[in-house]
Amino acid sequence: MIRVCVVAALIAVLPWIVPSFVVFDLIFVAAYAIAILGLVILTGMNGQISLGHGAFMALGGYVVAVLAHAAGWPYWAGVPIAALACGAFGLLIGLVALRLAGVYLALATFSLAVATPSFLKHYKSITGGFGGMSLQPVTVPAGIPLDPQRWLYYAAWAVAGLAFLVSALIVRGKFGRALRALRDNPVAAVSFGVNPYVYKTLAFGWSAVLAGVAGAFYAIPTAFVSPDTFSFALSITLLIGAVLGGIWTFWGALLGGVVVEFLPLVAQQVNAGAPSVVYGVALILVMMFVPDGIAGGLVQLARRIAPRPAPPPSAEPSPIATSAPLGAIGGGISDPKP
Amino acid sequence: MHELTQQIVSGLATGSIYASVALALVLIYRAMGIINFAQGEMAMFSTYIAWQLVQFGVPVWLAFGATLIIAFAGGVAIERIVIRPVERANQLTLVIVSLGLFIALNGLAGWIWGYIVKSPPPPFPPTAITVGGVAFSAQDVGIIAVSLVTLGLISLFFQKTKLGLAMRAAALYPEQSRVLGIRVGWMLALGWGLAAVVGATAGIMIAPVVFLDPNMMQSIIVYAFAAAVLGGIESPIGAVVGGLILGVAINLLGTYVEAIGNELRLAAALAIIVLVLVVRPSGLFGKPSVQRV
Numbered sequence: 121m122i123r124v125c126v127v128a129a130l131i132a133v134l135p136w137i138v139p140s141f142v143v144f145d146l147i148f149v150a151a152y153a154i155a156i157l158g159l160v161i162l163t164g165m166n167g168q169i170s171l172g173h174g175a176f177m178a179l180g181g182y183v184v185a186v187l188a189h190a191a192g193w194p195y196w197a198g199v200p201i202a203a204l205a206c207g208a209f210g211l212l213i214g215l216v217a218l219r220l221a222g223v224y225l226a227l228a229t230f231s232l233a234v235a236t237p238s239f240l241k242h243y244k245s246i247t248g249g250f251g252g253m254s255l256q257p258v259t260v261p262a263g264i265p266l267d268p269q270r271w272l273y274y275a276a277w278a279v280a281g282l283a284f285l286v287s288a289l290i291v292r293g294k295f296g297r298a299l300r301a302l303r304d305n306p307v308a309a310v311s312f313g314v315n316p317y318v319y320k321t322l323a324f325g326w327s328a329v330l331a332g333v334a335g336a337f338y339a340i341p342t343a344f345v346s347p348d349t350f351s352f353a354l355s356i357t358l359l360i361g362a363v364l365g366g367i368w369t370f371w372g373a374l375l376g377g378v379v380v381e382f383l384p385l386v387a388q389q390v391n392a393g394a395p396s397v398v399y400g401v402a403l404i405l406v407m408m409f410v411p412d413g414i415a416g417g418l419v420q421l422a423r424r425i426a427p428r429p430a431p432p433p434s435a436e437p438s439p440i441a442t443s444a445p446l447g448a449i450g451g452g453i454s455d456p457k458p
Numbered sequence: 459m460h461e462l463t464q465q466i467v468s469g470l471a472t473g474s475i476y477a478s479v480a481l482a483l484v485l486i487y488r489a490m491g492i493i494n495f496a497q498g499e500m501a502m503f504s505t506y507i508a509w510q511l512v513q514f515g516v517p518v519w520l521a522f523g524a525t526l527i528i529a530f531a532g533g534v535a536i537e538r539i540v541i542r543p544v545e546r547a548n549q550l551t552l553v554i555v556s557l558g559l560f561i562a563l564n565g566l567a568g569w570i571w572g573y574i575v576k577s578p579p580p581p582f583p584p585t586a587i588t589v590g591g592v593a594f595s596a597q598d599v600g601i602i603a604v605s606l607v608t609l610g611l612i613s614l615f616f617q618k619t620k621l622g623l624a625m626r627a628a629a630l631y632p633e634q635s636r637v638l639g640i641r642v643g644w645m646l647a648l649g650w651g652l653a654a655v656v657g658a659t660a661g662i663m664i665a666p667v668v669f670l671d672p673n674m675m676q677s678i679i680v681y682a683f684a685a686a687v688l689g690g691i692e693s694p695i696g697a698v699v700g701g702l703i704l705g706v707a708i709n710l711l712g713t714y715v716e717a718i719g720n721e722l723r724l725a726a727a728l729a730i731i732v733l734v735l736v737v738r739p740s741g742l743f744g745k746p747s748v749q750r751v
Contacts, residue, residue: 227687231683242722397562
């Protein structure tokens with residue numbers, strides 16, 4: 121709780137101490153964090169591997185853009201619609217995903233991510249095709265003494281805070297236990313009366329809602345969307361953020377968002393290919409040595425510096441660190457009949 | 459009619475590329491249960507090496523031969539260094555590690571050779587071969603011929619040589635093979651080497667068509683996934699047949715069905731993947747797997 125308050129306070133004061141272009145970057149950190157949170161819930165907690173969350177972000181971004189462009193809606197009014205549309209699409213994909221175990225789901229969502237830009241290019245009359253479409257620039261509501269950039273910053277982080285809060289409430293109780301049980305031992309979970317169809321589909325739906333909202337906030341700052349905004353690389357970026365940040369905890373989503381926004385900015389100065397090389401090597405090394413990502417690594421570090429008598433019960437053991445049986449994550453049974 | 463025949467042959471040419479990459483995927487999947495997301499990037503990297511050798515002044519076909527040897531060594535090295543340590547980990551780890559490989563190879567190619575599209579040396583003359591009044595491009599015919607020879611050699615290797623037998627044994631019955639003195643770890647590494655060679659052949663053959671850039675294999679790997687899934691991810695014959703069917707089908711759909719056109723070809727491949735996995739996950743040639751609970 122103390123950590124949450126400290127981070128919230130930090131987020132509140134940051135736009136007044138960092139330069140303006142960093143504030144702009146931090147809006148994207150919020151968008152990334154929301155989307156990666158969706159992956160933490162879906163892939164980390166429920167074991168459904170999605171390599172195609174960029175597709176949901178694309179849907180979210182384009183819903184906002186199309187509503188603004190064609191129907192003249194203000195940018196903020198499109199956000200809830202984007203969430204709803206992505207939730208519906210996510211439930212649909214979730215139903216299909218029930219039939220695809222483990223690595224097959226990864227394969228199908230990978231293909232979805234690669235195919236997404238071609239969908240956007242094809243349906244030109246709605247999406248504006250190759251050239252994309254622009255939104256109205258962000259305006260500040262009357263009576264709020266902020267410049268547009270800081271206003272958008274606070275709006276994005278308020279939504280991110282809400283997303284984290286609601287997600288925490290959702291996964292805290294029965295729902296979260298069911299998700300983890302279905303990940304770790306589907307057979308046992310089902311025999312304890314957990315309905316895999318309901319929980320796995322709902323997890324996909326909620327995860328897609330988060331990605332959709334993130335997509336909206338990914339499009340609004342630049343007031344522009346195009347097929348290249350939501351390229352295959354975006355989907356991969358989200359997974360990178362989740363893995364490097366820490367795919368087993370919500371903190372991982374926040375750290376992951378920071379990493380994927382700022383690491384390329386630094387690495388790009390070396391070479392255009394450098395961010396990818398760093399990412400790729402980091403992914404492999406993290407999986408080999410610190411499967412809990414930065415969040416898990418920090419916890420371990422903290423424990424080593426200040427050892428506690430008993431580890432906090434909230435610390436979730438990662439299925440990789442413990443000797444999980446081969447294929448524990450979704451690889452076992454695709455279609456357990458209750 | 460002539461146009462249809464031409465379209466079918468050109469579909470078979472791209473199809474044999476999908477077949478090769480799909481076969482490379484199947485080789486690794488059968489041996490270790492890993493979908494190698496980096497297969498396309500390994501092929502792309504090999505193609506860059508071939509291009510670089512030709513730039514250095516090595517004769518084209520000699521450069522290709524040398525590239526295959528380098529690709530083999532690279533495949534073995536990747537298995538030993540990157541895959542071996544996580545061999546027994548769960549699916550999520552394997553997917554992420556192979557994606558890490560994908561991203562790293564993609565970035566490395568961009569780092570070394572840049573992101574400007576290059577046009578690689580065509581292995582075949584830009585002429586047409588006329589059979590019965592129908593003109594085919596020598597390139598298409600060459601791609602089909604080289605792919606079929608490669609696939610034939612791989613099949614002969616696994617069926618007729620002792621090493622091939624040992625590799626099959628190591629993949630199917632690792633424990634028993636170990637008892638019989640087969641060095642299972644090295645057999646798996648050889649499998650990665652062979653898969654890299656098959657992929658590299660496909661990359662070199664298709665590069666003059668799609669041109670050489672770090673993302674050249676991005677859609678081809680999706681078609682190869684579709685081919686492997688269609689044929690049954692555990693079946694080498696399935697991968698080849700699946701690849702050829704897919705090549706022809708996608709080419710005909712893209713050419714003759716207005717609603718699909720050029721842009722939705724990838725979407726068609728995605729639809730095939732999802733449809734096959736939902737309706738018949740074992741594909742055309744695979745055996746349905748039954749798991750005891």
